[in-house]
Amino acid sequence: MAQTTAKDSYGAYGPKLQPKHPNRICRINGYDEDALTYYPIVIIGAGESGIAMGCQLKEVLGFDQFRIFDRQAGAGGTWWINRYPGVACDVPALFYSFSFAPNYKWSSFHPPGPEIVKYLNDTAADYGIADKIQCNTDIEGCNWVESDKCWEVHLRHMTPGSGDLSVKERKKKMEREGESSVFTGRETVRAKIVVSCVGGLVEPNDFPQDIPGRENFKGKVFHSARWDYSVDFNDKNVVVVGTGCSAAQFVPRLTKAPFNAKSVTQLMRSPPWVEPRPDPPGGEKGWADWSPTILSTVPGLGYSLRFLLFIGAEWTGYTIFGMDDFHKKWRAVVSSSYATQADEEEVQDVCADFVARQKEKDLKQHMQKLVPSKYHEILTPDYGVGCKRRIFDATWLKGLQNPNVDLTTQPLKSVTADSVILGPGQTYPPSGPIAASDEHEVPADVVVLANGFATEKWLHPLEIKGRGDKGMVDEMEARGGPQAYQGTAMDGYPNFFMIFGPNTATGHSSVILASENMVQYSLKFIKKILDGDAETVEVKREAEEAYTADVQKACSNSVINSGGCNNWYVNDGWNGTVYPYTQIWFGLRCYFPNWNDWNIALTRKGLLKQRFWRTLRLVIGTMAIVGAYQARQSGQGLGYFRGLMTRALDRIRA
Numbered sequence: 268m269a270q271t272t273a274k275d276s277y278g279a280y281g282p283k284l285q286p287k288h289p290n291r292i293c294r295i296n297g298y299d300e301d302a303l304t305y306y307p308i309v310i311i312g313a314g315e316s317g318i319a320m321g322c323q324l325k326e327v328l329g330f331d332q333f334r335i336f337d338r339q340a341g342a343g344g345t346w347w348i349n350r351y352p353g354v355a356c357d358v359p360a361l362f363y364s365f366s367f368a369p370n371y372k373w374s375s376f377h378p379p380g381p382e383i384v385k386y387l388n389d390t391a392a393d394y395g396i397a398d399k400i401q402c403n404t405d406i407e408g409c410n411w412v413e414s415d416k417c418w419e420v421h422l423r424h425m426t427p428g429s430g431d432l433s434v435k436e437r438k439k440k441m442e443r444e445g446e447s448s449v450f451t452g453r454e455t456v457r458a459k460i461v462v463s464c465v466g467g468l469v470e471p472n473d474f475p476q477d478i479p480g481r482e483n484f485k486g487k488v489f490h491s492a493r494w495d496y497s498v499d500f501n502d503k504n505v506v507v508v509g510t511g512c513s514a515a516q517f518v519p520r521l522t523k524a525p526f527n528a529k530s531v532t533q534l535m536r537s538p539p540w541v542e543p544r545p546d547p548p549g550g551e552k553g554w555a556d557w558s559p560t561i562l563s564t565v566p567g568l569g570y571s572l573r574f575l576l577f578i579g580a581e582w583t584g585y586t587i588f589g590m591d592d593f594h595k596k597w598r599a600v601v602s603s604s605y606a607t608q609a610d611e612e613e614v615q616d617v618c619a620d621f622v623a624r625q626k627e628k629d630l631k632q633h634m635q636k637l638v639p640s641k642y643h644e645i646l647t648p649d650y651g652v653g654c655k656r657r658i659f660d661a662t663w664l665k666g667l668q669n670p671n672v673d674l675t676t677q678p679l680k681s682v683t684a685d686s687v688i689l690g691p692g693q694t695y696p697p698s699g700p701i702a703a704s705d706e707h708e709v710p711a712d713v714v715v716l717a718n719g720f721a722t723e724k725w726l727h728p729l730e731i732k733g734r735g736d737k738g739m740v741d742e743m744e745a746r747g748g749p750q751a752y753q754g755t756a757m758d759g760y761p762n763f764f765m766i767f768g769p770n771t772a773t774g775h776s777s778v779i780l781a782s783e784n785m786v787q788y789s790l791k792f793i794k795k796i797l798d799g800d801a802e803t804v805e806v807k808r809e810a811e812e813a814y815t816a817d818v819q820k821a822c823s824n825s826v827i828n829s830g831g832c833n834n835w836y837v838n839d840g841w842n843g844t845v846y847p848y849t850q851i852w853f854g855l856r857c858y859f860p861n862w863n864d865w866n867i868a869l870t871r872k873g874l875l876k877q878r879f880w881r882t883l884r885l886v887i888g889t890m891a892i893v894g895a896y897q898a899r900q901s902g903q904g905l906g907y908f909r910g911l912m913t914r915a916l917d918r919i920r921a
Contacts, residue, residue, distance in 0.1 A: 289459065290797055292332050304456045306334050307797070309420050311729070312464035313337035313400045314344015316766040316782040318387055319365060320462055321396040323786050326367065328794055331399070336422065338405040338430030342391060343384040345466055348431060351494040352526070353516040354380035357544065357659040361569065362576040362777045365390060371562035371569050376547035376554050377661075403427055405450075408730035409461055411761065416802055418461045418762065422454045433471055433493060434728055460793055464766045465729055467844065468492075468720040475508075475718070480682035490716040491517060500526040504710040506687050508679065509717030510535040515658045517717075519666030531672045532687075532709050534679055537695045537832065538646045540630055544659040577780070581849050584775035587653035587826065637664040645676050645695055650832035653774060677704060687711045722835050725749040725769050725843060733760035743769070747819070749843025752811040752864065753856060755785050761803040762796065764789040769843045770818050772836075774827065776850045784850070788857035792865070800873030803866075810864035821847035 286293050286305045296302035308324065310317050313335050324330045341347050346354075356363050360373040363383075368390045374382060391397045405423040412419055429437060429449045437449050471490040474481050481488070486503075489495045491513045505521055505528045507514055514533065521528040547554035562569040634646050648655075667674055676696075677689035690706035724740050731739035737759055743749050751757050754771035755764055766785045773781060795801040822828050822842040836844040846853060869877060 289799075290330075290332060292334070295457075304454075306332070306456060306458045308333035308460045308462065308793070309418070309456070309458035310335040310462045310464055311337075311406050312344060312466065313339070313342040313402065314346070314464060314466055315365075315387060315779055316466070316786070317344070317400075317462075317464035318342065318391050318396070319779070319782050319786050320464060320766060320789070321399055322365070322367065322390065322394040323783075323790060324793075325394055325396060327787075327790055328797060330797055331396070333399060335396070335400045336404045336406055337400065337402050338425060340402055340428050340431050341384075341388075342397075342400050342402065343387050345468060346380050346383045346387065349380060349492050349494075349513070350496075351491045351513060351517045352520040353662070354513070355516060356380075356383060357512060358777050359545070359547070359576055361573045362580070363779055365779060366573075366783060368393065369569055369573075372559040374555060375551060376558075377544065403430055405430060406729060407453075408732065409763075410732040410736070411734055411763075412457075413734060415457075416459075416761075418458045420456050420458055420461065422456060423450045424452045424454065425450055431493070433490070435470075435473060436493070460762045460764070460796060462764045462766060462789065462793075463726065463729070463731075463768070465726055466767065467722060467725065467772065470721040470728070472716065472718045472721060474714075474716060475679065478679055478681060483684050484682045484711075484714070485684045486712045486714065488714045488716065490718075492720070498713055500528045500713060502527065502529045503712035504529055505531045505713045505715060506709060506711045507531060507533045507715045507717055509533075509719065510539060510674075511717055511719060512656060512658055514717035515541075515660050515663035517715075518672070519662040519669075522669055522671045528713075529671065530710075532711075533672070533674045534689070535645070535674060535676050535695070536678075537676070538648045539655055539658045540648055540652050541634055541646075541658045541660050541664060542630060543633055544661040577776070577850075580776045581851060584773065584849060587775065634664060638667045642667060642674055645674070645693075648832070649696070651826045653826045654832040655834045656774060677707075680706065682711075682714075683708075685710060685712065687714070719835055722838075722844065726765075731760065731763065733757070733763070735759070743843075746812070746815070748838065748841030750811070750815040750818075752806045752814045753785070753788060753860075754846065755788055756806040756811070758806050758808040758811050761805040764793070770815075770822075770846050771853075772844050773846055773850060780850060781846070781853065784854045784857040788860060791860055792867075795867065795873070798873075799870055800876060801867050802870055803868045805866045807864055807866055810861075814864075818847060 286295055290307050292307070293305050294302065295305050308330075310320055310333060314337075317335050317337070321333065321335055324333060335342075337344075339347050355377050357377060359376055360370070360378045360383075364370050364386065370386055388397070391400065403425045405425055407421040407423050409418050409420050411417075426447075426449060429440070432440065432449075441449050471492040474488060487495060487498045489498070491509075500521060507518055507521075510533060518531060518533055520526060521531050547558070549557060562572075630652065631647060635643055638646060666672055675689065676693040678692070678694050680688045680690065682688070686708050688706060688708055690704055693704055725743065726740060733739060733742075739757060739760060742757065742759065743751075749769035751765055751768040751770070754768040755766070757763070764785075766789065767778070767782050768785075771781050771785065772778070792801075792804040795804060819842065822845060823840075825842075825845070825847050827834065827836050827845050827847075828840075828842055836842055
């Protein structure tokens, strides 16, 4: 841990801009031209990560002088904005919840989105931080003020609800109605510490730009992440672009009440691996009826089940995402798409019982059992399990039996006023008789985009400028792609922390668990600043680069990079999304940080404390050596030594 001394004051704000109480929210300079509000900590984003950070600041550090800003109209992050039909968690709720705020009264094993939003808001209220959340406020950017050792944070206050629009939608609204229809004013505030809790899936992808005719379409077009409930689906022909996790949840509902669509045509580029969503103990109904009472009554049962879910997820991650021979053969056995008898025998020799259980739920057979035979070929992936995000499904495959639902891999060619043109050929499989299909026209009254999010640039469109006015996104790109030490910090950006930053997502575990680990990691450094022991904390460049190199090397050996598919995790060979190791290892790194990887500018107070404890350790060590020597010389043994140490410590306390 490299350390330097710094002034006791929190930065050299100067005689006019120095906060009187650096650990309290305050107004500086009244109503003068350069007046501003000072926050010791600014948190960007009121999703699960922002709420976790706020709760733990208050619970662990006893600190509540912070503000959480979010551009959306309410707290909840992705769960606030995603309101498509059937939106639900595909991770068991016992695992997809805060360890410090367990909830044993979920309505189901995989609760719907509105229930998760309620849980997040209730947690904020329980911890007394709901009043710390300021919605309808967009953070345009942050820049580090080196002379003052603080961050300037640039806010844009928004009309209620405008923050729920995407960047492109807001831009169009301003072009039609003027800037005041979206933004009501600007404000610059200062903060000693900034914590970004911005998620990775923020901006939904637009309609494919290379498809002509979009401007001629008379019907409605919207993204599933901005579901438009004003659209009438009754007796309408619907085209859905995409077959990801969201589409798998809402497509089966469109032909049923209250939507009652006439037809649904779903466009797929390549098939996902689909796993049956696991049933809870006792089945869905039994779990809903009995789990709230049992889990709330039996001490430790909820935490025990959560731990079992965690261990199961870690084992799944270990077996699925590696690229050595064992993992390849294991995936072959699970998917049965390219396994040999020799592979099965070798893997079963290693873990016979586990493979046997997996084969009972064999993914390919599961799919073939549920969908019409005409879909068998296009729904059989040609890549390893885990290369893309798996779909944990309870309704999509069954829904493909509906004669009013059609799944196709014919590419979208163009759009007319009331239809879409598909083909010729198919995107999957790339060859064979099916790929020779002709071009044809599909009637369309509504087009729903389920084509993912813009993930190429982390934090985008938030602009973070650190030392030397360097933009963080630009700096990441100059070094190869999205990256951060422990997914949390970049050199050149002091007192800036990211929760759920680059390379922190997992394909097997709970996002909330990963966020909690990063919160606890950040708190260890934030505490030094709030206690007045350090003025700035900043990771070393060599540590960040070494960490990133190790992560990228591990990613290159994982099925996500090398499994034979195209996915949104990887861009030009750079994986800036996924953490390639276990959450056990990530958690250990978070709870036991390597202080030598950080530059910590100690205050005079911090330096004195450091010297005191170093001196005390030296004195105690010297006394121990001398005492042991004297005990040996006197022949009185351990009892004499203990008495000597006790008397010495009593004198120190006195």
